[in-house]
Amino acid sequence: MCSKSSGRSSRRIPACGRCTLSSWVPDEVWTVSDLVGRVREAVEAGVGTAWVRGEVRNLRIPSSGHAYFTLGDEAAQIRAVCFRSTLRLQAVDLADGIEVLAWGRVSVYEPRGDLQFIAEILEPLTGEGALLREFEARKRRLAAEGWFAADRKRPVPSLPRAVGVVTSLTGAALRDVLQVLGRRAPGLRVVVAPSSVQGESAAGELREALGLVTTDPEVDVVLLVRGGGSLEDLWPFNDEDLVRAVARCPVPVITGVGHETDVTLVDLAADVRAPTPSAAAELAAGEWARWVEALRAMETRLHRAVRARLGDLRARLAAADPRRRAPRSLVARRRIEVDALADRAAAALDRRVAEARRSLAGFEVRLRGLDPRVRLAAWRERQAHLEARLHRAVREAVARRRARLQALSDRAEALGPRRVLGRGYAVVRTPEGRVVREAGTCSPGQPLEVTLARGGLGVEVTRVSVPAEEDKRWT
Structure with a gap:
């Protein structure tokens, strides 16, 4: 027999199935x-x-x-x-x-x-959504600071002395750049500043490499390149400090980051943006390729002319009288002529190459003379020279004025009454301040004031002496 709950314990479940609601009713039932x-x-x-x-x-x-x-x-x-x-x-x-x-x-x-x-509220934690929002925020902030302004962009030199490359040593981007420069500008010096291009430390390393490669005085342009990747892979190139470093770089910067569809913040701050690392190398080669092609064309023409001349001489030799061809002297003479022609051809080639190099150097000198930085330095030097002359003229004028003022001061002091009083003279005045010049203007018992070199006296006239007529003539 099961037991039922009683009183307020009505929420207990019956112990067996034989108890029914008719025999056990809970006090409170929830819907x-x-x-x-x-x-x-x-x-x-x-x-x-x-x-x-x-x-x-x-x-x-x-x-x-x-x-x-x-x-x-x-x-x-x-x-x-x-x-x-x-x-x-x-x-x-x-x-x-x-x-x-x-x-x-x-x-x-x-x-x-x-x-x-x-x-x-919903905020993205991973994926490109959060990165794109951060990208846009940084882009607006840097644009407001003026780092993307068009007037900051500088032209790429057409004949650089050396090209700096900032990228990873193990990436395909460096191989592509070296291959293009080797083909388009053989002989052009390349300075590589290695840096990681992905990861948390990449942005700092890229800034250090950029500063290091520009310490070479012959580096006239810098390539900042890397291969393609996701937005996360390219994120170091959106670092704000790296963007400012690219904008402040003393030489023009060409970026080739990722593929043509990839756009980073350093692309917006760079002087020129290339769609790929190879295209960046093509832009850096500049006029080198044209000059190399011109030299190669001249070399081909010279070789062709030499071969034609040698062929003509061989034909003439073959058509000559056998008796004239037989002696060794004729063969030796022809050999000497051939050697002389070869020397002349080599000398002509050297002269043409030297002329081309001189022309190239002349163009480089002219380009340097047109560099705004050179003109600005000359203007600054002239300004400094004029400022120095102005300062020197002002100092000399001030010195002359001071000397004249001192001379006038000394003269005024020499002629002043205190110098006269210092030699034992005195100034006698009436109580009303009138200077006494003749004894006849005073009378006995009259008070007077005497001014000495140091101090003064109050006196009373006890006697008046009037000079004789002879003395008056000298007064």
Whole structure:
């Protein structure tokens, strides 16, 4: 016989199946709606809002515009929803397989009893979505600083003395650049500054390599190149400090990063952007290729002329009288003529090559003379010279004025009354301040003031002596 619960213990389940509701009635019975509602309240109160990291799966956006999907990881998953009014404000493009960081609240969808996450904020964690947003933000920031301005771009020298290359030693980009330069500009000096082009340390190494290669005074242009890759692979070339270093580089920079469709921030800051590393090398070769082709054409023409001349001499020798061909002296003479022609041809070739080199050097000198940096340096030197002359003239004028002022001061002091008083003279004045020049203007008992070189006296006239007529003539 089973026992029934009594009193407030009515929620206990009967111990056996023989007890029925007719014999045991609980005090409180919940409906399914009540139960699910209580669960929803407990979940919302206990968890509330939270940041959740997970992968988007089973994405579905019906005509209502709401996004229904599953957030999951390796061990668990939860249904999620982002309503249309919230979804259109997000910067992320939802797609299956991307990882997002979501902020929202946990609740229970009562009609189905499903635990669900209601997303209010969605941020991409991986994939190109987050990188593209960061790319655009950096692009706007650097453009506002003026690093992409067209007036900062410099022309690439047509005849560089040396070309600097900043790239990886093990990448295909370096092989492509060296192959193109070797074909288009044989003899052109190439200075390679090795650097990693991928990974966290790549941006710093690229900046150091760029600064190192420009220390060579003959490097007139720098190639910053690497092969193709994903946005993550090319991300070091979007480093803001590297962009500023490229813009501040003392010589023009040609970038050839990735493929033609790949655009990085250093491409926007560089003086010239090439679609590939090989195209960057073609641009760096400049006029070298044209001069090399011209020299090769001259060499071909000279060889052709020499061969034609030798063939003509051989034909003449063959048509000559056998008796004249037989003596060894004739053969030796012809050999000497052939050697002389060969020497003349070689000398002519050397002269043409030397003339071409002199022309090339003349063009280089003219190009350097037209370099704005050279003119600016000359103007600065003239300005410094004029400033020095102006400063020297001002100092000399000030010195002359000071000397004249000192002479006038000394003269005024020499003629001043204090010098006269210092020799024992005195100035006598009446109490009203009138200077006494003749004794006859005073009377006995009259007070007077006497000014000496140092100090003064108050006196009273006791006697008046008037000079004789003879003395008056000399007063």
